[in-house]
Ligand SMILES: [Zn+2]
């Protein structure tokens with residue numbers, strides 16, 4: 263039987279058949295691999311731990327007619343802390359789901375290392391993952407995924423009239439998801455309510471920094487790390503990124519709602535009620551057509 | 557290959573069962589057709605009877621053929637302890653040990669961000685009602701040792717905290733009879749975290 267090797271991250275893993283797991287791997291070259299891990303739900307299985315979500319491992323796979331399979335696996339980095347608390351599990355799941363949505367059968371250099379970095383960022387630090395830190399890592403990941411896939415938003419000129427979006431005595435405009443970029447204040451006023459998201463000067467500067475080219479050096483995480491960002495700008499950046507993602511993917515990540523359900527802020531809200539709504543609308547979600555990622 | 561209508565339909569229905577692929581479905585269908593009609597009738601009746609008579613226990617949500625299951629209605633069980641599991645199969649596994657004398661609660665699933673299964677999709681609401689009714693001193697979380705099981709346990713720990721019930725989690729460690737050096741990093745890390753005084 264034909265076999266091949268891959269160093270990969272497990273981005274999805276769900277029960278399949280009697281005792282198997284169906285896994286989605288992101289190879290370090292950016293390819294997505296779907297494979298079955300036979301017997302991986304039995305406690306004595308040699309594969310059990312290596313096909314858990316968020317694990318980085320080296321896999322020996324066999325090629326099947328409709329589905330490949332994992333025959334051997336070795337853990338490189340287990341990312342144990344990604345399952346240490348609810349906020350980390352939710353954030354890592356969101357990153358995993360987004361990355362899978364961007365990965366395909368072709369190589370996509372940069373994708374694997376980016377997700378590895380995101381996992382490392384989310385895993386670091388003591389205690390429960392603080393919301394502020396989580397939000398920054400997620401924004402940087404979203405920007406990194408969009409850049410790697412060639413979906414950089416237009417942040418330099420108004421997507422309607424082509425003028426600079428702000429500055430020279432003119433107030434900041436907003437973000438127009440359907441055009442994938444910023445609009446100036448004049449065009450925003452003409453566009454009418456509801457279609458344009460607020461995006462102040464500070465938020466615009468953060469977005470530009472996030473999408474700065476390779477020449478800016480370092481990862482999007484490092485670029486954001488030492489930046490002081492006001493809560494308002496952070497919220498605007500998040501909303502713009504998520505709206506842009508929604509347009510690019512034409513889908514809503516299922517795990518987005520869990521960022522709230524499994525987080526400390528969600529917890530505070532739960533203490534009032536019975537904490538049981540279904541997966542509620544959490545943070546700003548992409549205004550997609552309601553389709554969920556496959 | 558196209559089979560006559562009734563055979564095709566049987567294969568299609570069998571194919572819906574978990575772990576049964578198209579090939580196995582065909583094999584099972586032809587097996588059933590090759591056996592006496594009485595055998596097929598018994599199977600069909602068993603499926604129907606189970607489906608009609610078995611329901612969720614009003615207390616613990618385990619499968620039962622009475623309003624309240626045998627464990628919940630057994631006065632010898634210790635009602636101060638509730639062990640939370642994902643599926644009825646887990647109740648059976650714990651019962652086989654003969655080492656647990658408390659009650660159960662079956663979630664019928666686990667919270668899963670990757671699959672989009674939220675707290676409202678499992679029986680956590682019913683569990684909270686049981687806890688609020690009082691009398692429970694310990695909640696033992698026995699969800700699976702995987703990411704979904706962990707997410708569920710962490711969520712339960714949070715929502716149960718205001719109720720003042722002691723919450724414990726099944727210990728996780730090395731498989732019985734195995735060599736330490738064969739264990740994977742995740743298992744060893746967990747076993748270290750869960751180490752105890754001798
Ligand atoms: Zn304009």
Ligand SMILES: [Zn+2]
Nearest residue numbers: 613616625628
């Ligand atoms: Zn019961």
